[in-house]
Amino acid sequence: MTLRLTAAIGRYPHTAALLDGAIASDAVALDFADLPVPNRAFAPMVREQRYDVSEMAIATFLIAKAHGKPLVLLPVTLAARFQEAALLCRVNGPVKGPRDLVGRRVGVRSYSQTTAMWLRGSLSGLQGVASDSVRWITFEGAHVLECQDPPWTERAPKGAELLAMAKSGEVDAAIFGNDLPDDPALTTVFPDPAAAGRDFLSRFGFVPVNHLVCVTRDVATKYAEAVAAIVRMFGEAVAGSDLPVGRAALTPAIELAVANCVEQGLLPRPLSRDEVWDGLPAGID
Structure with a gap:
């Protein structure tokens, strides 16, 4: 049977x-x-x-x-997938590269999001940007209720929207998931995301x-x-x-x-x- x-x-x-x-x-x-x-x-x-x-x-x-x-x-x-293309900032904003994120506000749907986990790992391990050197602005908690966001996070105002905050400058950069916004006001934090992905592959092998x-x-x-x-x-x-x-x-x-x-x-x-x-x-x- x-x-x-x-x-x-x-x-x-x-x-x-x-x-x-x-x-x-x-x-x-x-x-x-x-x-x-x-x-x-x-x-x-x-x-x-x-x-x-x-x-x-x-x-x-x-x-x-x-x-x-x-x-x-x-x-x-x-x-x-390689994750670097998911990290966006304003074209005319203060962030011109990954190291500019130190001390900045970065929006993300959830701190525990897997795309964010991989990006923070690359920022810390390859760019020298420690996770706690950035202020992470989140919109929801983890899928696992027992998991609490660390003290270097902050919940976005009720009703706020990630794309709008990225475009207005309320956050200096933002991590998006599968549906990347096609907006001329935004660009990738990594100047060459494909090259950054190749660097990750060469260093870690996957x-x-x-x-x-x-x-x-x-x-x-x-x-x-x-x-x-x-x-x-x-x-x-x-x-x-x-x-x-x-x-x-x-x-x-x-x-x-x-x-x-x-x-x-x-x-x-x-x-x-x-x-x-x-x-x-x-x-x-």
Whole structure:
């Protein structure tokens, strides 16, 4: 009998065959939730385990794991990208490059946002701009309710809007997600984002990972064979892409993400490899 599980996964070119049923398994069938964007699944997954299987931002997962949420990471990547193009400032503003952010106000939807985590890591590690040398203006809290923003953050006024604040100068720069504004009044903080991405790749050897996949601990414990089948299905879906699959392939990204989260006040302490992969059924590498 085929096990049916609920799943919340975004539609990308590499997940279309999975979502449309072209990639399937006799062991498990996934009933996909209808979500406008995949990040709508993150909060209900970490807070109440609403789905059996869910796409999950790497920063959110690490924070959730540190706070004991019953989630188990699967070694499959659904989204990865260089982040530098997401950091914008006014064309005629005071910020002309990354180092100008010291002492400045930078807006971001949430301090715990994965794009922001990777950018702050690059600013700190490659540009000498420590996370606590910037005043981060946020609009919402973390998906994990136990995670509190550090003291170098400030909540934007009620009703404020990130793009408007960036254009008016209320913030000196802003981090945007997938939907970058096409506005001639704004430009990238990194003068050459593509070159900055290549520098990151040459130094660390990977493209920053945004979204992975997780299951509830209950599913991982009770249905190990089904979890193995899910990993095979996702692996087939992303085959041919540059997205890393497997624990070894993901180790560099996860270890740097953990270090970034600790430096940025998102984790109380580093998580070991065993802690990150805790609960993953034996035989899944």
